[in-house]
Amino acid sequence: MPLQMSAPAYSQTACLVHIVDGDLLSRSTLSRALGAVGIACRVHSTAADALAVLGTASACIVLRSDLPDMTAIEFMAEASLLGHDLPVLVVTEQGDVDAAVAAMKAGAMDCIAHPFAIPPFLERLRACLASGNPQAQQRDRSRDAVRRLALLSRRESEVLELIVEGKQSKTIAWELGISIKTVEVHRARIMEKTGCRSIVGLGRLWEAAEMLRGRDMPHALTVRQPAQPALMEVAAS
Numbered sequence: 001m002p003l004q005m006s007a008p009a010y011s012q013t014a015c016l017v018h019i020v021d022g023d024l025l026s027r028s029t030l031s032r033a034l035g036a037v038g039i040a041c042r043v044h045s046t047a048a049d050a051l052a053v054l055g056t057a058s059a060c061i062v063l064r065s066d067l068p069d070m071t072a073i074e075f076m077a078e079a080s081l082l083g084h085d086l087p088v089l090v091v092t093e094q095g096d097v098d099a100a101v102a103a104m105k106a107g108a109m110d111c112i113a114h115p116f117a118i119p120p121f122l123e124r125l126r127a128c129l130a131s132g133n134p135q136a137q138q139r140d141r142s143r144d145a146v147r148r149l150a151l152l153s154r155r156e157s158e159v160l161e162l163i164v165e166g167k168q169s170k171t172i173a174w175e176l177g178i179s180i181k182t183v184e185v186h187r188a189r190i191m192e193k194t195g196c197r198s199i200v201g202l203g204r205l206w207e208a209a210e211m212l213r214g215r216d217m218p219h220a221l222t223v224r225q226p227a228q229p230a231l232m233e234v235a236a237s
Contacts, residue, residue: 015059015129016043020050020075021091022068026114030062033118039125047075054084060128063108065092065099072099073106081106087128145208151193159186163199164206 017034019041021027025044034041044050047070050061061079065072072090079086087109092099100111109128112121152160154174162172169183177181196202 015040016060017060017062017125017129018050018054019043019062020047020067021062021064022046023064026064026091028222029118030121033122034125037122047078051075051078051082051084054079054082054086058084058086060125061086061088062125063088064114065090065096065103072103076103076106076108089125089128095129130205141208142211145205148194148205152190156186156190156193160190160202160206163187163190163221164203180207 005181017039019027019030019034021030022042022045024045027045031041031043042053044053045068047067054061063072063075067075072088076088088103088107090100090103090108090111091114092103092111094113094115096113099114104109110124112124149157149160158176159172162175167175169180169187173183175179190202191197193204194202196205
């Protein structure tokens with residue numbers, strides 16, 4: 001990897017860059033380059049070492065695509081499961097277009113092919129540090145939506161699902177075998193618990209939770225059959 005230390009200096013405060021690279025020379029070179037421009041970094045030879053110490057002070061990850069213990073894609077998936085949604089700059093091998101495309105699809109902020117000069121690397125890294133991670137922001141919204149929906153009872157979740165499908169209270173009452181008054185009571189409680197002020201807000205909340213593909217949804221909703229009128233519930237007290 002050519003080392004060119006003539007890159008323009010700039011300061012980055014309150015950030016920690018993790019360099020995850022199985023090659024000693026490569027990670028040492030990058031560490032010196034970051035230190036020369038005032039960027040704090042921590043180096044790791046394996047993915048497991050990096051995953052064990054990622055925390056709130058972390059700002060970005062420089063990740064080699066072919067780590068000794070897992071691929072870059074596996075690393076990003078594992079980091080996400082652990083709640084670490086950081087921008088990732090993946091280092092691929094020269095000409096490995098497939099690896100670069102796969103990394104971007106998996107959520108990498110950017111890719112750079114090795115070997116590379118230090119100045120363009122620093123610029124790519126600076127862009128990652130400045131831009132944040134849109135996917136992380138979306139996951140935060142999704143997790144917040146899941147948390148709010150978890151406050152609902154099973155019946156309230158069933159009512160909400162039909163509300164976001166655009167069904168009226170009369171139809172909801174028929175499908176669930178409850179009275180219209182009970183539906184209205186559930187609707188009011190749903191609004192109160194989720195903090196939503198409109199049906200549109202409820203729909204957006206539901207869609208945000210669905211971004212997690214139902215993995216963390218509070219209730220597993222079953223297929224409902226229209227109930228017979230004789231089985232109608234009395235209005236909730």
